[in-house]
Amino acid sequence: MQLVAEHIDIGTRSPTVLLNESDAAELGVHALERVQLRWGERTAIGIVELTDELVSEGTLGVTRRLGHIEGDVEVSVAPQPDSVYYIRKKLDDIELEADELSQIVRDVYDERLADVELGAYVSATYTNGLSMEETMHLTESMADVGETVAWEEPVIADKHSIGGVAGNRVTPILVPIVAAAGLKIPKTSSRAVTSAAGTADAMEVLCDVAFSVAEIRDIVGKTGGCLVWGGAVNLSPVDDRIIRAETPLSIDPKGQLIASVLSKKKSAGSTNVVVDIPYGEGANVESLAKARELAKDFNRVGDHLGMAVECAITNGGAPVGRGVGPVLEAREVLATLAGGGPNDLRVKAIRLADLLFESVGVDADAAEILDSGQAEETFREILAAQNGDPDVEAADLSPGRHTVAVRADRDGVVTHVNNRLVNEVARRAGAPRDPGAGLELHRRVGEMAASGETLFTVHAESEDKLADAKALTERVETVRVRHPDEALVERV
């Protein structure tokens, strides 16, 4: 059916087209079904919504995502994508072939899969798992789509944390240490999805984070490193869509996780990668055995792709550092680069940087680079290159002025600080959208607390959000204080 495109200003996550009811009936398509669009030499897939009034017969309403479509468009019913058969096969717990995984990745890339089908894909890989072979094929397929970056340097260093630990702002300390040692480290980071702040959110307190690949080359050329938001470059379009399907379900299957991380590193041109795998109560990985298994799989897939992947299994049972939330974390980064800061954050950054040096075979000492001020100098060069103020000081950064103190209800020792609850309290307080929102932890695991002493302070930029966060702290045990002789954690 031949229709004429008309632009309709609606922003959806899917490539929506609006069809007049009678055109849709003629075509035989219903709401949310797919149509194939062909205009000139180009084609795209549209997801149908129906209207009587917004577009008239003979007209195709194209929404923002399809705003590049103009003029006459040939509209036909799109056949069901082949990858749906492969998703069904995986639901039947049958191992997928390389070309089947590659077809799934291409169909996700071309947005041929509806949300129901994407939900089935992430469910199938979660519940039935991906074999080592499948993980390797998936990683290669994902690296093959989207932009890729090629570098002239033979060594490109990189770092990734599988997350789940509040406050864990190691990256902005590690990147300038590594760059100051003369290595290139073009680091892209994510924004928070379910946490209080991602590295990109914390860096945005200090400088811009959205840059094109060409701009990233320029920043890295000048300073040796960068600290930018990965979402602004199209290195992993498939990964973004898969994560959007996994997030509401809070699932992150191992094979998919490895494929997501390493395909992105491959596309970014990285040669040596250190992967931080925090484990512990409440972390994404809860046991040492699982952490080791994941690390081995990362190593194997890395080998297969020709990347040197070093894994660091770290303590993930409690937050790293004392500040949680964009401003509070940025402040600790500045303090640590200046030679102070929380010791666990400092030591972790040094240790991971040394692992990278060892992997590359560079004779450098991370502690020395940090203590000599070279890392701070490089960090400030990166800030300047990313349009930030290179002379910013920790004291310039103010967390939200509305605060509430959460106090110990007994004398005892802090036996656990719950990462998920810390993140949730910070998010209720407004993080990461309100950069000043977050938590300051005054007592950490192993420290004594007397009844009535402040365990942590919640910061918010508005009274309302502070009240939300406070209400949550009253219902849950974010910081667990127990008498040293107490045997029970919980009575169920």
Place this chain on the structure above:
Amino acid sequence: MQLVAEHIDIGTRSPTVLLNESDAAELGVHALERVQLRWGERTAIGIVELTDELVSEGTLGVTRRLGHIEGDVEVSVAPQPDSVYYIRKKLDDIELEADELSQIVRDVYDERLADVELGAYVSATYTNGLSMEETMHLTESMADVGETVAWEEPVIADKHSIGGVAGNRVTPILVPIVAAAGLKIPKTSSRAVTSAAGTADAMEVLCDVAFSVAEIRDIVGKTGGCLVWGGAVNLSPVDDRIIRAETPLSIDPKGQLIASVLSKKKSAGSTNVVVDIPYGEGANVESLAKARELAKDFNRVGDHLGMAVECAITNGGAPVGRGVGPVLEAREVLATLAGGGPNDLRVKAIRLADLLFESVGVDADAAEILDSGQAEETFREILAAQNGDPDVEAADLSPGRHTVAVRADRDGVVTHVNNRLVNEVARRAGAPRDPGAGLELHRRVGEMAASGETLFTVHAESEDKLADAKALTERVETVRVRHPDEALVERV
């Protein structure tokens, strides 16, 4: 956030609301996220789409599904529904409790689940299965939502086929036989989803099929039975949504199937149900062992709900009757009621009706009722009550005038007629939307065919669609003809 509702004419499958970008940013919601809407004493869930132009700041664009919303609306971020945790639990292959299944059903009913989550739900129940306990709880929960019908009569007969067999139009013959015996049989049927015609599509050739519960009572009061479309009554809103998620994936997990069928029967007030379970090559159930297992589970869940459920395992390896498609099937129904028609269709209707008589304990003989003309008389009363022509004759019905004959390419015996391909060819030819489209089978399993003889004729209402169907018949083996001495089915 307080917004004012404005109606926007867009029809979507979900309850979409349009928010101005800046209101959405203020609320902190993104495209496809859920918002809670509260106006007056009422609440609803909306799925967000964004716009700059279609609605201005301070305005909430409500689309068709939410057209009942007027005036001031309090809009807030909707919390993630609890049932997402239970879906995740099922993905982890942990048995769900009664209240967890009931929460999932309620959230599907209230449209709180996004498509990704629905996809995960059907995937989890498919790949990890539902236990007998889970199936019972799910069935009860599904029967508890939506409309229910109560009857004064102590016995309400009903029938269901789990489908997959082309042509299988037993229902319009069985219903008048049962009604003529003095039983009440208020039968609701579906339209085709992936087949050439559902019972509702075939009946629509002869009369109206969309009636309210009150109208159904009236029709059944007059005639003892009805043959209406289930989609017009709200007996199984949850089932409809689950099926919409299962269809693109071509999955129909056993426990979900039983819950869907029996919850609908329970809501309809049925007391005695016969379930047709066709099995065989290419049917929904491929082995006798699986058919028996399914039948036993139907019996058990029926017992649990206090319904007498009789299962008939039937031959499902090939189409029943010779006509496939709305008009061609309606024609055979009329012929069979008049005492002619294909023998397999006649015998199957009689056998299933006798099973119902036995279940209820009624002393009636289906063959006698059919041969005496009583069934035809009742059928014509039902047609009249459903605004059809009670004097319609088979000869009045014309299949599509564009035809192509598909011929045998060798001498031999028909060893298989592929249900899925028969349906697919009929659908390419335009069925069920074009009622005259479909297939006439001239040779059936066990019959001889000489090279060049017509195996089946494809009918279509348009030349284009006929060409589509013809192209498919040239690529696939819809009817398999083999020499009696040929040993190989396929060489792989």
